[in-house]
Amino acid sequence: MKNFEIVYGDCGAGKTTEIARRVKSLALNRAEEGLMGFENRIYVLVPDQYTLATEKFFLSLLGSNLMVYVRIYSFKRFCRLILERTEGVFETVLGNVGRKILALESVKEISPSFEFYPNGYKNMRFVNLVTETFRLLKSRGISAETFLKISETENNGKLFDIARSYAVYESLFSGEYFDPDDLYTLASKSILSSGILSETAVFADQFKTFNANEREVLCSLFESGAEVTVSSLGNGGYGANEPMWGVEKNIALLLGKIKKLGGEIKKTVLREQVRFKNDEMRFLAENLFVDNSSVYNNRTENIKLYRASDLFDEVENAAAEISELIRSGYKYSDIAVTARDIDVYTGIIEPVFEEYGIPVFYHRKTPLRQKSPMTFILSVISAVVDGFSEENVLTAYKTGFLNAEENSVALLENYFRKWKYAAASFTRPFVKSPNGFGSDVADSESVEKLKIINNLREYFVEVVSKIKDCGKKNSVKNYAKALYETMTFVNMPDKIAEVADFYKTFEEHALYSEQVRVYDMIIDMLDELVFVCGEREVSLEDFRDVISSAAEESDIAVLPTSVDRVVTGTVAMLPFMSQKAVFILGCAEYSFPREVSEDKLFTDEELLILEEKHGIEIGMTSDRKVNYEKFLFTIASLAASEKCFFSYARKGLASSFESSYIGEIRRLFPLLSVEESPLQSGFQGKEKLIINDRTAFALYSRTKAPELRGLLEGTRYIDFIDRGYSDRQSLSADMAERLFGKNIVLSYSKADKFSECPFSYFIRYGLNIVPERRAEMKAMEFGTLIHKGLEKLLPFAEDKDADLDAAVSDFSEKELEIILSGDSPTETFRENYKNVIKKLRRVLYRFREESLSSDFVTVARELPLNSEEPSACPPVRLPLSDGNYITMTGVIDRVDMFSNHGKNFYRVIDYKTGSKTFSSENIKNGIDMQLLIYLYSVVQREENAVPAGVSYVIANPAVVKLKRGEIGQEAKIKNRESKSGGGLILDDRDVINALDKNNLYSNKPNLDGASKVSAEGFAELFDDVLSSLTNIGEALKNGRIPKSPLVYGKIDGCKYCDYGPFCLNKQEPRGSRVRMSSGKEDNADA
Template sequence: MLRFVFGASGAGKSYHLRKEIIERSIAEPDRNFLIVVPDQFTMQTQMDIVKQHPDHGIMNIDVVSFSRLSHRIFEEVGESHEKVLDDMGKSLVLRHVAEEIKSNLPIIGGSMHKMGYIDEVKSTVSEFMQYGIEPEMLDDIMDVCGNKGALKAKLSDLRLLYSEFKKYIKGNYIAQEELLDVLCKALPSSKLIDDSVIAFDGFTGFTPIQYRVIDEILRLSSEVIFSFTLGQEDNPYNYDRNEEQELFLLTKKTVHDLLHLEYENEKSMDPSAVPDFERWAAYRNENSRDVFLKNTEKGRHASNPELTFLEKHLFRYGNAKYGVLKDGDSQEGETAKCTSIGILEADTVSREVQMVLSRIRKLIRENRELHYRDFAIVCGSLERYGEVISNEAGKYEVPIYLDQTGNIKLNPLIEAIRSALLTVTSRYSYESVFHFLRSGLSPLTANETDRLENYVRALGIRGIKGWETDFERIPGQIMRKLKMSNKKDSENNIIEEQKKEYLSDLNSLRQKTVDALAPLFGAEGKTVLDYSRALYEFLTGLGAQGKMAEFENSFRRQGDEIRAKEYSVIYRKVIALLDQVTALMGDEKIAWKEYAEILDVGFSDIKIGTIPQSVERIVVGDIERTRLKEVKTLFFLGVNDDLIPKAAGTGGIISDIERQFLADSLTGIELAPTPRQQMYIQRLYLYMNLTKPSERLYLSFAHLDPDGKSIRPAYLIGKITALFPEVVTERFDDRAEGDIIQTAGNGLDYIAEHIQDYSRGYMNEEEENAFCGLFNALSGHRERLLKMVEAAGVRYDHKPLSDTVASMLYGNFLVNSVSRLEKYAQCAYAHFLQYGLRLDEREEFTFDQADLGTVFHGALEKFSKKLEEENLSWDSFSKEDGERIMEEALTEFTDGYNGNILESTKRNEYLMQRIKRILFRSVDTLQYQLKKGSFVPRSMETSFDEAGEIDAINIALTEDERGRILQRMKLTGSIDRIDTYEDADHVYIKVIDFKSGNKKFDLCALYYGLQLQLVMYMNVARGMAEAKSRGKEAVPAAILYYHLTDPVLDGEKVNPDATGEEVNAMIREELRTRGLVQADREIIDLLDHEAGQKSDVIPVKFNKDGSFAKNGSDVMSADDFEQVSRYVSHLVKKSGRNILKGDIEVNPYSQGDNTACKYCRFKSVCGFEQGIPGYSCRELPKMKDDEVMQRIASEV
């Protein structure tokens, strides 16, 4: 016999069902009574029966889930079946089968390797099994697809994969979903079921395969009772599948389906005696013993009119408002005020959680009879809220149980395995090796890993050959440090010994790494069994089991029982996975890559479940999975529109649109709910959760998601405020701090967050008093408070280096370079870190902008020397010779450069071709520019050392009273190219600096010391020329930048009919030098005989009257050149003095969008922050050239 117990949420259905079963079990001790509940409910239901039973025992009552019922029946009747294939095994088999038939799976075959895709396939196959769909039934489904070609193709792939999956496991395994099919066959032999009373409680619906089991139970048992949630005004027998918006449609559908089963059972016994279904159902429903429970004084909400009103009207039609009759008059005996329901809002998720936890502590503090177990928290998304709640609960000292199955993908054991296997398949790629070494299970310590990684990154060690042969090279940074610490020539032997010691240490670390991975490399190309054995040997060699136990004990000491549980079982679960993989496909030969992918699928299915460590905890869960016991107060967090209603997702392999199409087209075949159906079902879950508490309900939402994006409250907030117009919405900022600060943990957080405001006087008197009171109350945490005070009181006060320290760093003789002086002008502290302390970034095996400049300069220098060797000059080589000689020069210079880095990757090989193309263009253009003038190249890459003792580079910084030099500075460097033209009395000098970037000369930047190179190079070149020219005057003709590039012309500016020569002319104009030229017509003629109105060689342009055009000419008079030259010398001397004085002020410059901090390598070291007192940028105002020259004139 089939019976139902109906009632609204809180009406007492479960209590009524338990009461009836207990009473009948006592009256009928020889009859079996079973209560079937969802898996999550078994333990709680057992506890409730024991508590409710007068003898406090369950005697002849058994509480089971569907899966537990299967085991009980199989044990009873001796049913043997194949080994059950769990989710992990199913994933492994599907992955393997798909690989075998990949060529026959045109749609899904190519995606099986994608992260998460196998889960979608497995989910679809599981759905087919749960809904009783066999592979051949998919043919019928495909028949209704019509012109839906994509859907039909996917279903075709799924049919083949599903069929092959079933063939693969047949006779060896049985899928978890197929257990109920086996149960159906075993039930007729069971005495446990025969003539028993079976009650189903806590379900909202059933899958087709579950209906098959229920059908058998209906035929075999004495009585079957179902409890379902239903509104008081609703008729459970009135089912219309088109009324999807009905709140209890799922209940009505389930009742309808169960009645059909009962009807078919009766009809099978005597078809002639049973009328059609409608008449049978009408008679049965009218004469049934179904129970309809009302929300009476025994109901959950009996003493709470607000929650009673919520249960009656939530998601129902009408405009009911609490405390108001339909005609608008006040309702007698009730108040419109709302004290049992509240809405909380906060700016962020963490603030929302803090608000909820502080409210819980406050409620417990105010009511001694309340316990933590009387509260529950449900979330719109545990993914968003779970970790935040865990962290904040610790600070608020609130015990919680997070009802969430943990994924172990980031566990050190899993990471070690995945990275080690990736090392094998990638042949020692850098990323995989150091992922393994930093997994937490490597054979090296963190410090050893750092040292090894620095070496590998510096020299680009890659591949098996690089790792399995001894390291022999020394990185450049290490060599420089060795030389600097052993400057004397006699100490060369010491350097060699230190090099050997350094390499010996690194090779020892390399060998440990190789030895740890050796078992895996030794198993290549073998069977799955060999791979599993090799992996086990690898884990044993690492001592993985012992290390997991150490992690477990550490977490247990910290009180983190959830992580301790994970680490206690993870090794065993991984070994079980290896066993399962081996059992499924042990003799098959596959590649390591496929084995690693199969394991990855298995890892994704390893879940670590936990149980509450004590009863006195708050259960934290979501609205669908978590089954809550009776609670007094419920907090519903994350009531935002991006979480409620829950997004339907992608629909899996079969999209949402396709699923809806099938639902509308199929008859007789049922699939999982469509997204639209799921949305309505979710309303039922919301109703059940919101009506779960007996005393209070709080809904909360945030305004910003964890990424800082704005989010809105969900439609549910509007529903609640419409039902309860007087409901109070509290904002985090509106509440007294006393409500927020509940424990020392969050009190210290508050101090840390606001101590800067206090120290800077941003608080009013009331806030200051509250802050000081809290600070004093936390005096027991003196050490942490002192650190906060110290941090809050941080201000920057510049303190130069002491004379002793400055002398130790630099002595009285400072060797410096122009680029270092420019760095000092940008920020004195950055200069100190780079050149005083010699801090270095980690050396990388990369080809960067600095390397590009080095190659350009080196190749051009070699090119110039090769011209001399072939008795050619810059103006005499042919285009063909130029390209030939440049190619030779480039090849010679890059051969062996930084470990042949330009041959290390395809990208770098392409870069090499680009460099060659740029250099071909450059020598051609430089020759063209030279031929247009009278200047001739005198030297390339001229070292300052060649200048001798000229004043420009040997600078006296300080003297005593008698004129003796106390401190000196010598400048080092080299000038890319010096061109000269001589007449009887003068040596005219042109300095060219090659730049791989598009740099422009900026007189304002020169004034601030940020751009000194060109002028300093001219000063040095003039000093050298005067020393060699026997009385001739050295005259600055031009200081120029040449941009090493092969420009791409704007197609819109090029005439389609332009000749090759015309295009070349445009390119040459693009490559015109930039800088400063002396405003002397004779000198300009020497630089470009054919300047015309606008030179394509130098930055000079003339007006029609012969004067210099303001726009297009960068010229300077001879007198201004001299002033600028003297000013730069003055600036260099001043900077040198300041460096030796120990001036290391944190004083980054700022000019518009440019600051010294923008690309500074030492951002993380200096601590510069504008908000900290004492820190500020040097604002350098932009000035026009005329204003700059006025200032320069006033200073020199």
């Protein structure tokens, strides 16, 4: 029997270098002797995530000629190799989905007699915990029989529940397949029985610890006669509170087994630090988390600490530091970026590193659950299990596997957003208008949209029909078959192949390979389900949950497409090899270290009983977890040979405070200075953050800091920034014409939007991005219904003999039928609708009263402004500097006329359901020009026309509070005045008297809340609105769309804007032109 060798050493002691030296020496011997067979090869076993990096390392060290004598494997791949060699063909190894469903079945079988978890099988999270416990028991070499005895000895009901489930789980494995954790036991037996590895040399390197299965394989190799050498962290003298103590305790278990086999253990302890190239890193290695550690009393250059304002700032600092390292001679592959949870920085590292021109490779495995084919599968099954919810239907459509145009899916999504509906009603045709309340479902646009939406609805019902036909409970085989038929029905294989070919065309080989593997993994998963328990009956919900859980644990790894890249990943999974510099992000409390909690299945007390009394470790106690966090931090901190960068952010992590580990670093290095975010430091010394135009522009866009601008003055970067911001505020003439038209057509709402904020106008009307809203009885829908009612019922109001109540009731019933389209209204909806109709009735009676008291006659209702219809009013059409025009269109709610002395006096009225007051200041700022433009259009069409006034009529008046004794005529006056939004009235006695011949208003000089204006005043106001309209036209023609909201008084272009997410860098707001010219404060009240 040969010696068993172990190479001890702390981080940086050169364990891998020593292993490599020995491997090379043996390879040279094999080459001299010509020994190339399977039995004479040199095997290097490493953790799965280290295989690729280790292969590259040894290929570089040995060259291709000597590499033929060496093979790099993980333990699992090595065991498969052994079995293939010795057994030829061996039983099928189950994957995640097979194990999950057997674990679920074992829990369900025992659950009726469970003491602690009677309904645990209904919770997939519990099933996952149980599955993981079974895996741990197997990896520790604990049989169901042993665990049952332990549970009985301890008289612990919880342990007994799990032990009985474990026994059933083991019994479910037939001779046709076996648990992957049994792979190690079978391989160990084959190693001993076959003796084929008795002349081999096996090295195990880079392992933090060995589990029971791995220890069993190493012992079998040693017992069979192979040369076995392992490396291990530690030096044999760590205390129980130090990070390496757990590692040494673990390796002692392996050495104990070797001794029982009668083997001699040869120990080599590497005490010299060979990795670290400077005093600071050597000091850190010798003192981090070590009892009675020293203090480094010099300033540090190679250990840095950065306190960021947020996650972007933290990553930008890392990118800037990396760029400096590259300029100083580093390669990108010399650098690693890590964190306890690197996913926190997803969506930040890639774009920031791209700005700095840094190639990066994420060393991570993506769960199959996150891939679009699996998302589609789960969403269609969920549609059957949980109903045709908005989420299930849209998720399936957005994966791209269903035959539907993007615009059609957008219509369906908008329909969902607008109308709340019960999932059960999805199978019935949609009949409500896609445009919401008050819209005619019979108009051609609505009919076409509904046709598209219903086609998608019918198609989706057809897609899920195969699964639905299986019912809520059926055999696994039938469910798998139905799912496969569904995938085939939507042409999933061909569509995945199309995407894969697309990636291949652009030489994205890693993504091409991933696409091909995804479909194969899904098919393998279904095959395994049928193979393991094809005829077993399960619920569709369990079938879905097992697939979902298994897909979450089935990973897809992506290989790097080039060698020279910065590598990034979580501390626990990142293979640190030959890095010169390491960046550790997220060193905030509760982030690194993570917050420690007890095991979900077993308490600390139960775990300690299993470990201390029975030698079974199936989970970490809270204390052990604390030590493990220290261990990971130590591994990351000492991974680099030259430099270590620590950082954390004040915002974006679990805590804004530095972690206790950073406190330890600062204790060891009292002169270590903390670099602050540029925003805190005034950008002093932060030139390193700017290495090109893109980084300068990005940093300034994010911070808008005057100090940064001062720092950049006189450099080429400031010109680039100014040019970029100038370009951001304008479009090319060609693009402006494509978006807004050659001849610009505006409605009053568009004009208001532009005046409030040009950029908001660009998003809404240039890009046509419209926020969708639920079809509910809210302000907007209330207004639509009121307007529709006024349009249809005003003739009844003006006819004093008409039955107005009957007309309102008839209108109410018909509209309600259109809105509901067969659905049953809720009580809240009924109450809201009733209140709307009540208000409509009150407004109509007011108009009846007004018509009897006025000599003004209504001559037009819903009068359109366009030049195409003979009965329409010609719109305002103004010339622009390029020879084209801007035209103002719209629909006038009502036009009244009073004829006197051969002249026609016109008054324009607009109905408003919200609060509205007339303001000349608004008009001068380009807001609320609607009524004056309408009035101007009306009076321009005939010679004897005179502007008599404009007025808002509030269709949703406030409640009137009367003083004691105010009754009769006084109450009527107050009620009428509450319904006015004000306006303008011509300062002409005949006009004023004609408007109120029955003297209904209390104050003739301020009639109905309207201000008196002379004929000259109207002319000036017309000039103002025409000038504002022309200015808007010129701005749009020239593509000027600055992010400059109008803010004064109650006007705020940002307050209710739907496009805040698009506007990250707005300019200073504009104030009122009136107030600026008069010297008043911009934010004064109106």
